[in-house]
Amino acid sequence: MINAYAAFEAKGQLKEYSYEPGSLNHHDVEIEVDYCGICHSDISMLNNEWGMSQYPLVAGHEVVGRVSAIGEHVTSVSVGDLVGLGWHSDYCHHCHSCNTGDENLCQQAMPTVMSKGGFADKVRANERAVVALPKHLNAQTAGPLFCGGITVFNPLVQFDVKPTDKVAVIGIGGLGHLALQFLNAWGCEVTAFTSSDAKAQEALKLGAHHTLNSRNQADIENAAERFDFIISTVNVKLDWNLYLSTLKPKGRLHFVGATLEPLDIGVFGLIAGQKQISGSPVGSPATIAQMLEFAAQHNIEPQVELFKMSEINQAIKHLESGKAHYRIVLERE
Template sequence: GGFAEVVRANATAVIPLPAGMDMKIAGPLFCGGITVFNPLVQFGIKPTDKVAVIGIGGLGHMALQFFRAWGCEVTAFSSSDVKAQEAYCLGAHHVINSTIQTELQAAAGSFDFIISTVNVSLDWSAYLATLKPKGRLHFVGATLEPLKVGVFDLLGGQKSISSSPVGAPNVIKEMLDFAVQHNIKPQIEMFPMSRINDAFAHMEKGNARYRIVLENDWK
């Protein structure tokens, strides 16, 4: 369906693009954008909340923008010092190097909400320790291994773990309108469809920054 010239769909599942939205950035918003925006709505995240984002990639770079525009105090967790300055540019107020144990320990009890956008297994107990009482660690990254979390990591502070996929059409519409109002845009790289194999190779090497958009060059 993604390469079709015409698509027939149920009207209840079709969302018009807001005026002024470039179609080139709309595609990634319908996937990664709604994935990180949906939890803001579903869990009633408040502008006064302190939130954190694990991972600065395809999902994380949009989460930083949305959370900052939502009004939250935003911290980025990253294992790369190279991405620290980029995280600030994307909206982070603070950056914590997650490979430095003392930095994680110093953040104990800091966050109301943490969103994990990575697909690798981490020391989840260490991240749970950075939550405030009744804080939530929420997964949108498809971590492949089973989560290694002890009940006592949750029990004492009544902390929660949750996950979500994308979002309902009404939330997608809200997300698109919010993105236009706050000038939130995914970082994209354009490839012509005739070079689709090059695009896949670029992505599989981990070089995409941060979403690849294909442009039709077929006559």
């Protein structure tokens, strides 16, 4: 029996919920959850904002814990190993993406939050989606790396961001505060776009070399053709043409924040500078493992606030209030 906290309707309070998971599949891993982060994507699923939630819904996809059982054909981990689990709990295993190391792009991939996730004492996933933690990584704070961390790390690998590049980050929050740390350790010259004086000071401590006021059009105009790469972590509409003007020729504006409104982009600015616009999701298991090693080597750590698992409803309210600093992690009692 697995004991969890589930939503039984959109925007409803999470309640205690127990379910029988059945026999462990041959290639599945059962993880005893020690910590689980709460992500805005969890809230979107709990509230059915994307129209695909099925209730009762057990969310939670930033899991860190010990392997408690393995299927008879599992070879990648052993019982007792400290591991993590992110947005995907399984893949189709036979499409082109799965066969070429891009499992995160598998169109049949199973989100962890749709297969009963980590707001529970245990969670199950295919071994391919489970990644071991490096020895020197802090298990208490590592959970958000499996979603927020890999979301901002993946573009560095996919688009061959170079240590000599000048890179800007839009938005210093749950994603942005990790992007600053990764980019600084990557060797880039890092600029933070932020509208808050307090966050500007913190951005410098997190790894930014410079800050720009995102509400000051003159500041942004003065940064014309400065950046090789801009990563946007926000989910609000901005003047994207203004930000594009700060890119060097052949520069890239990359989205990891889910901006819901259509992008209003003037095509001539793209053509004249041969500029690019792109987006990406979380990374493959191999890229997650690479990110974890990089984080361990460079002492990169999410800034988290801890709540007990039984305080899950209070923790969700705190995240929804916008006051979280910067990620929330639930600790199993």
